[in-house]
Amino acid sequence: MLPRHRDPSVSVDSLFVSYHGKDALRGVSFTLLPGSMTGIIGPNGAGKSTLMKSLLELIPRDHVEVLILGGSVKEARTRIAYVPQRSEIDMTFPITVIDTVLLGTYPKLGLLKRPRRQHKELAYHCLEKVGMEDFDSRQIGELSGGQQQRVFLARALAQEAELFCLDEPFVGVDAASEETIVAILKELRDQNRTVLVVHHDLSKAEVYFDGLVLLNGELVKAGPAREVCRPDILSQAYAAQLTFLEKNGVGV
């Protein structure tokens, strides 16, 4: 069990988000502790990515009391590493693998400063960590989905952040890459960093994560993975899909 006396690295209280007046998230609250790895799960359209993006103020929110790494998002920005969904990135962009990882050193560099040798060494080291150093001068689009995701994880590592947010990192990723990514994320957790992952595959949720945030427009339950991954709890979030299955004569 995680020690309870530590201050949470993320605390969210009644988060409301809407798109043109239509509710996307209603009153979501939860806390994350440093040294924990948490999955955001829920059916399609439950607001998983919306939760992550609104948390980081990438999309506007209607109401929230939020504390990230002991302050506002604005103060914490350079200590947060965010890995977007791969589909949001233009993989034909003229950039090599090593230069992609080097982008991770930009937040702490600030305006007008160029990456120096130590930054390049850090980028290369992070690339080694994910086992992609042999591909350093390839164009990013020449890699497979799993390799690309490992490169973006290396970029997040180069940010030397305290909070890591990954949006659907396992979509279109081969099993070996998924294993590598999970191992590295667990290592980050063991270094007392906070890891938050939007995840859609229920089967692995309990194995991968310490804590889970189960969403369906509103918070269904947040807590230790064991307590959330129970049929009675999950069925609350996946109710719509379950009635469909029952109607079609599939036993649950």
Place this chain on the structure above:
Amino acid sequence: MEFLSGILEYGFLQKALLTSVMVGMICGIIGCFIILRGMALMGDAISHAVLPGVALSYMLGINFFFGAVVTGVLTALGIGYVSQNSRIKNDSAIGIVFTSFFAVGIILITFAKSSTDLYHILFGNVLAVRASDMWITLIIGIVIAAVVYLFYKELLVSSFDPVMSAAYGLPGRLIHYLLMTLLTLVTVASLQTVGIILVVAMLITPASTAYLLTNRLWVMIYLAAGFGALSAVVGLYFSVKYNLASGAAIVLASAVWFMLALAFSPKQGVLWRHFRSRRKKAALKGL
């Protein structure tokens, strides 16, 4: 040869050449970011939308630089407003807003001046470049080179991964409007050489040629500037020698480099791609 001696002999040709080379270079530089951000249509829109600004500046007797920047930026804001606040898709919003501005510009110009001026603004008239135009182009070129050099890092990361760059605190919208402002400056600089209608070609074609040839942004920027300059020289040569419209000749020259790159680029070229896939198929035939 006549072209060379003409350059040495006539001041107006020197100014024309220098100005069009500078225009080719800055269009190439800005063009890289325009095409990488998927804003080719936006480039077309902004370049057309400076027309009312140019007309108003004529009427008020001020340098058309000021009017153009105002209407260019207004157009960018207008497009952003329409596409963010309605279900109208971005390309439609661009079409609606810029054509409206362009139409206003045409009406204003016909009020203000004769139709010959309209013709020159739309299609350029490089041989009528004045010394002041050349200096404005130089200043705009320096501004653009400086901005791209100083904020290269930010332009790179926000073009490649806008979500990540916003997550670490880069102001995405500010960068967008900064680029739009630079785009209007480029358009103003290009008025005399290629004209409003064809500016978009100088923004997109040299940058796209470069895009086919490299996997590094900084190399792409240098290549695009180079192709832009080369197009200007070659275009101007044919324009002077055969009495062709200068803007059209420059644009066609840039299209030639593009076609060569499309065919022969080592990695992206259609020719090598064709051979590679044929070799693959041939190798599998024995199975």
